[in-house]
Amino acid sequence: MSFDTLDELRAILAEMPGPDATALEGAAARNGQLTKPPGALGRLEDLAIWYAGWRGDARPAISAPQVIVFAGNHGVAARGVSAFPPEVTVQMVANFEHGGAAINQLAKAFGARMDVVPLDLDVPTADFTTGPAMSEADVVAALRAGWDGVDPAADLLVVGEMGIGNTTSAAAIAAHLFGGDAGAWTGRGTGVEGDALATKTQVVADGLAMHADAGDGLDVLMRLGGRELAGMVGAMARARFLSIPVIMDGFICTAAAACLEHTATGALDHVVAGHQSAEGAHARMLQALGKTPLLSLGLRLGEGSGAALAIGVLKGAVACHSGMATFAEAGVADG
Known part of the structure; x- marks a missing residue:
């Protein structure tokens, strides 16, 4: 399965598979029989059942996680936003x-x-305040790089990014998709403040005005995004079709993921939020997407770092679910 145009990808997204109902039922039943009081492991129980459903296995294991870092350069960086x-x-x-x-x-x-996937680093995207950041051919190429970068043998995916100027791009995407003015979504990113932060906010505002007529999430991605954001979108979409659960990273990754959700409702059902970053508007975006973060440690590095750290949480949830004895197996009375 592949695509050469955005419309072909839209058609693929319209046929997204869901979780395995039998595995979900079996995992929930097993959870109710484990040697613990009901609900004693809190959210870990829900995570394990969610993971089991996407893997189609009521007693799963995580043995082959994959992290992919996509890198791209942004034309708006020349405006002094970083x-x-x-x-x-x-x-x-x-x-x-x-x-x-x-x-x-x-x-x-x-x-x-x-894995590290650099995407045409010698050719920055266009300045989105003067036109679309990418042509359709450009964004499709980046989406396909993400799609092709996923290892079908992986059983968990984390995607991360590197790209100077990409918090500006993410802020513009978030503002367009969720509403509100540029200032509400524009943060310090790599540490800008004062006049530089004001410049960054104005660049986001100019981009929103230029692309006020943008359509669905993929159109917004093409107009306001970057190659590394498109790479993450392509990888998250491919993971869905391979039934590979995804842990989402911070502000930039969440903006990329929002492009999927605003193209096909439910496109992020196989995704959990790894953490809430220190970038001010990240919490607001997570809330809008209905994603409760696993961690909140003040991280704002990107690279997929917060999501990678959350691999440990998900591994712990699955290990308890699949490895603990049931009351019957342990010979313990269950009340």
């Missing part, structure tokens, strides 16, 4: 490839395969 120059994107990709970034350590700690 505390760092665009060259940092290329430098950080090299750091990822040599194992020196935070996401490398977290992927290793939780037994995840990690």
Whole structure:
């Protein structure tokens, strides 16, 4: 299954599979028989059942998580919206490839395969205040890179990003999809403040005015997004068709995910929010999507770092669900 146009992807998204009802029923039944008081493991119980449903196995295990970091450069970076120059994107990709970034350590700690996908770093997207950030051909190429980057053998997916200027892009996407003015969605990102933050907010406002007539989430992605955001969208969409659950990262990843939900309702049912980042508007976006974060640790790094850290939470939930004895197996009276 693949696509060459946005309309072809829209048609694919309209045929999304759901969770396995038999596995959900079996997982819920098993949860009720485990050696613990009902509900004693709190949200871990719901997470395990959710995971079981998507994997089609009432007693699943997580053994092959995959982390993919997509990288892209943004034309609006030239407007002074970031505390760092665009060259940092290329430098950080090299750091990822040599194992020196935070996401490398977290992927290793939780037994995840990690892949890095740079997307035309020598060709920044267009400045979205003057026209669409990408042509349809550009956005489809990035979406397909994400789609093709998912390992069909993976049993859990985390997607992350690197791209100077991408909190500006994410803020513009969020403002268009969820409403409100530019200031409500524009935060400090890499650490901008004062006049630089005012400039960033104005760039978002200008982008919203330029693309007020944008259509569904994929159209918004093309007009206001970036290649790395499109890569994450493509990967999350492919994961759905492979029945691979996804842990969503921070503000930028959530904006990308929102493009899916605003193209096909329910497109994020296989996705949980790994964490709530320190970027001010992230909590608001999670609430709008109905996603309760697993962690809230003040992170604002990106790279998929918060979601990778949450792999441990989901692994713990599944390990308890599948590994604990039932009352009958343990010979313990269940009251």
